[in-house]
Amino acid sequence: MLHSFDAVIIGGGVVGSAIARELSRYDLSIAVLEENTDVVCEASGRNSAVVHGGFAYDRNSLKARFCVEGNRMMDQLSSELGFRFIRCGKVLVGNTDEDMKQLERMMAQGFDNGAEGLELIDDARLHELVPAVNGRFAMFSRNSGILDPFLFTINLAENAAENGVKYFFSSKVISIDCRQNSYLLHTENDDFSARWVFNAAGKGAKAISDMLGIEGYRVIGSKGNYLVLDKKLGPLLPMPVYPVPSNTYMGIHVTPTVDGNVTVGPDAITTDDFSYYGVPADKMEYLRKSASTLWPHIEKKDVIRTFSGILSKWIDDNGVIQDFRIEVRDDIAPNAVNLIGIESPGLTAAVPIARYAISLMKERSDIKEKKDFNPFHRNVRRFAEMSDCEKSRAIASDPRYGSLVCYCENVTEREIIDAIHNPLGVHTLTGIKYRTRAMMGGCQSGFCQMKIEQLIEKELGMRPEDVRYMRKDSWILSGKMREGIDG
Amino acid sequence: MAEYKDAVIIGGGPAGLAAAIALDKLGVHDIVILEREKELGGILRQCIHDGFGLQRFGRSLSGPEYARIFIDEVIERGICFHTDTAVISLSPDRHVKAVSPSGLIEYDAGAVILAVGCKERSRGSIMIPGERPSGVFTAGSAQAYMNLYNRFPGHEAIILGSGDIGLIMARRLTLEGVHVKAVFEILDHPNGLERNIAQCLDDYGIPLFLNHTVTDIHGNSRLEGVTVCKVDDCLRPVKETAEFHSCDTLILSVGLRPDAALLDGAGIMIDPRTGGAVVDEHFMTSVPGIFTSGNGLHVHDLADFASLESEHLAVSAAGFLKDGLHNEMDVDVSCGNGVGHIVPQKIHSADGFSLSLRASSVMDDAVLRISQSGKDILRKKIRRVRPSEMLMVDIAGGLVSPDGNVEVEFI
C-alpha cells in the first residue's frame, strides 16, 4: 500500500516526535515512520532524564546553543504538554585542584554559551544542597533539572497526533528512491511518498543518510548502563550529583527521577551493536562502586531494576566526537533534512533541534501555519496524584477509578483503559507502563501484569498471543490453555 | 467522615479470614474485612494444587477449597467484608483509607489487623544481568496466568530457584505440555519442601541442579535462552562453567517477602530479617493496636500455620480492645547461630507464646536452645532442620524474665 504525505519523519524518538509536533503547526500532511511499537524504545527512553544547563559543550556548538535554548523553554513545554519537569538544579562535585580548574573552565564556557545560574560553591553550601554527598566543593547549576523522559517524548508524539500527524509503527525504512520532486520510502510493510523527508532515526540515522545518498558519516555507539534504586532513596537526593565532567563525557552520576526513584549511571562503553541492551553483572557492581564515591546510599538490596541506553555519536577520522549535524544537502538530497550525531544533550535540545530542522525546510519551501494548532496535551489523569476530594469525585464519575490494578503505584482500571486507547494506538505492556506508571513499583508487575494484559485483550479485541511486551516479536503468552468452544 | 470499627482486617486471604472468624467467635462483631481483589481467598485462589489443610482439617485440600471453608464461615457468621477495596494508607492512629468502586472509604479502628500477604522477589531484586525480553515471569504470575486466566506463558521453560511455587509450576507446566528443561538453585539445598521435589520434579524426570544460577538473559524481543553457571562456596558464579540453555520462558521462584507497603506510613518498625513488621508475642507491631500475622508478617511454609497464627492474634486483639495496652516488660528476642529469622522479635509479658523460626542452613539432629542471660529456657532436639520448613516452639508462661535478651540458636 502506498501512502502520500507532504512530509515524512523517519524516527519517532524525542527528536522525531519534536519535529512532528513542531511541524504540525503548519498546514501539511505529516507521517512519522517508527521501527518500534512505541516512541520511547531506544535512546529517548534510556537516559538520565536530566535537563542540562548547557555549560559542558564546546563554545559556538549547536549542542551548546540548543541545550541552552531547550533548557529555557522547558517550563513552557512542561505546562503545554503535561509531562513533569522539576528545575531542581544539579551539582558537579570536586575534590582536587585539578577538579577546581576544570570546574572554572566549565564556568567560563557556560558563561560564553549563555548558560545562566552557574556558581562555584564551597563545602558548606554543597552539603546544605545535598546533605550526604562526598566532595569538598562543587559547581552548582541552578537551572538544570529533571523530567519524565517517557512522557516528554510520548506527549510530544501524542500532541503531534492530536494535531493530525499520522504515526506508523513497526515501519522500519528499508530503502529510499529519490525521485524528481519527491522521495519514495519502502518500509517492512507499506510504501510512503513524501515531498520532504526528515532523518531523525537516531541509531539508524547513518543508514538513512546513506540511503539518501549523503554518505561518509562515521557513527559509533556509546553504551551506558544504569541501575534504578527503590523510591525510598528519592527523598535523600534533592538533585543530580555529577563528578567533574569533560566536554564529551559526563561521568557516572546519581540522579533523582521525577517519581522519586534514583538512577545510577551511565558508564560509557564504545560499541557498534546498537540493539544489545543487556546489562552485564560486572558493570552493575562497577556502577555501584563508582557512584558510591559521590553518594553513599547505594546498596545492592535497593536496586529494583537495571537498564541501558546507546548514544549515536558522530566522530571524525581521528575518532573525535563531533557536534550535532543538521543539514539539507541541496546538491545530493534536496528537500531532505538530515540529522546526524544527535546524542546528549538531545533530550534537552529536542525542540530547538526540531525548530532548527524546520527552519531549513522553511528556507526552501513555502509553508503556512495553521490556525487550529493545539499546543496542549492532556495526560492520562493519575489517580495517585489526586487529592482525596478529587479521588471521590473521580470515582463517582466512573467507578473504574475506584478499582486498583497496580497496587504499588496505585494505578486504577480507568487509567489503564485510558492508556490503552492512547492517540498513537500503542498497546504494548511497556506502552501502558510508561503512560501510567503501572508495573514500575516494588513488585515489578508481579500482581498487575496479568490484569493489564487481560484489559488489553478485552479493550482491543486482541488474542492473547498477539499482545506484546515492548518490541514487535516480544510476545507475552503463547495462547489459551483451553481453547474456546464458544469463542 | 470515617466510620468506627472495633477491628479493620486488611486482607481476605487465609490469615485475614481466620482472624475475622476468630474475633467473631470471641465476641468482637463490629469488624470488617477489606480485600483488594474481586473475591475473597487471597493467593489461595490460584493455588489449585493439593496439600492444604492437612494440619488443620486432617485432609488434603486444594487452595480454593481450603479458602472456601473460611469464606463460608465468614458469610454464615454475617461478618462484613468488602472486595475490590484496596487500602491506600494506614496511619499510626489506626485511620484506614481505602478505595473501592463505590468511593473512598475511611475507618477509624479500635484495632487494625494487617493480613496483607507477601510478594515475590522479582528479577530486579536479585539483579540478574542481561537483556530484558518478554518471557521472564515470577512463578506466581505464571501460575495466575494459567490457573486464573487460562493463558499459557510459553513453550519451553527453565525455572530459577527451587521455591515451592516454582516446583508446583514445574509440574503444572509439564502436565499441560510445556517442556520444563530444568530447575536451577543457587544454594546447596532446595528452597522448597522435600515432598514437592519428589512429586513435582522427580515424578516427571525434571532435573534439579543445586549450586547453579542464571548469569545472563538473552533475547532482544522474546527470551531466547539463559546462561547458567555453577557457583562457588561464596555463591559467586564460576565463569568457566557457563552453559547456554535455550528456552522461551524463565520462571523465577527466588523467594517471597512480606508486603510491607503499608508499614512505613504507619511508622511501624520493620525487621530486616523477615522483611515484615517487628511484633511481640501478641502479634502487635511497634504501633499500639496494629497487629499483623500470616505471610505479611513472615513467610510461612503452609497456609494452615498462617491461619493458626491469625487465631492467636485474634485473642490478643480482642484482649487489647477490652483492656488496652499492658506491657509488663520489654525483652528483645535475638537470632543466634543457624537461625535465619524469628517471630516474635519482642516479648512484652510473661504469657506463654509460640515462637516461629526458620533455620539458615540444613542440619540433622540439631538442638535448638532458647536462653536468657545464659540461662536455658528450653532445649529441644530436632531430627531434621530445613530452611524450607518453618519451626514452631511453644514457650510456657512465666519462663521469660524482664532482664536480658532472649537468645535463640542451634547448638
Place this chain on the structure above:
Amino acid sequence: MKKLTCIICPNGCVLDVGSADGGIKVSGNLCPKGEAYARAEVISPKRTISSSIRVIGGDSEIVSVRLDRAVPKDMIFPVMDAIRRAHASAPVHIGDVLIHDVAGTGADVIAIEDIS
C-alpha cells in the same frame, strides 16, 4: 534398599524401603502413613493432580479441578488428556463431578471452585 521421600504431608520424611523375610520393610517414617505410602509406592505408586476444565458461558473461561482420589502414576497423562478435552457448562459448583471415572481409573474429576 531404596530411598523415598514421603509426599503425604509436609514433613517429607525420607524413607528407607527394603525387603526382608520376603516382605517390605520401611524405616525413617514419623507416622504409620509413611509406611503405607512406601508400600504403595513400591507396589503401585499413585498420585493425584489438579488442573483446569473449559467452562462454557461462565464468568471465567475455566474452572479449577482436582481428582477426588489418587490414580496410578502411569495414568496421569491419560487423565490429563481427558481433562483437556472436557468442558463444563456454567454454573459450576464446588464439588460438582465434571468427569466421572476419568480414563477408567475410578477417580472423579471435581470442581474446586464456583463459576457462575
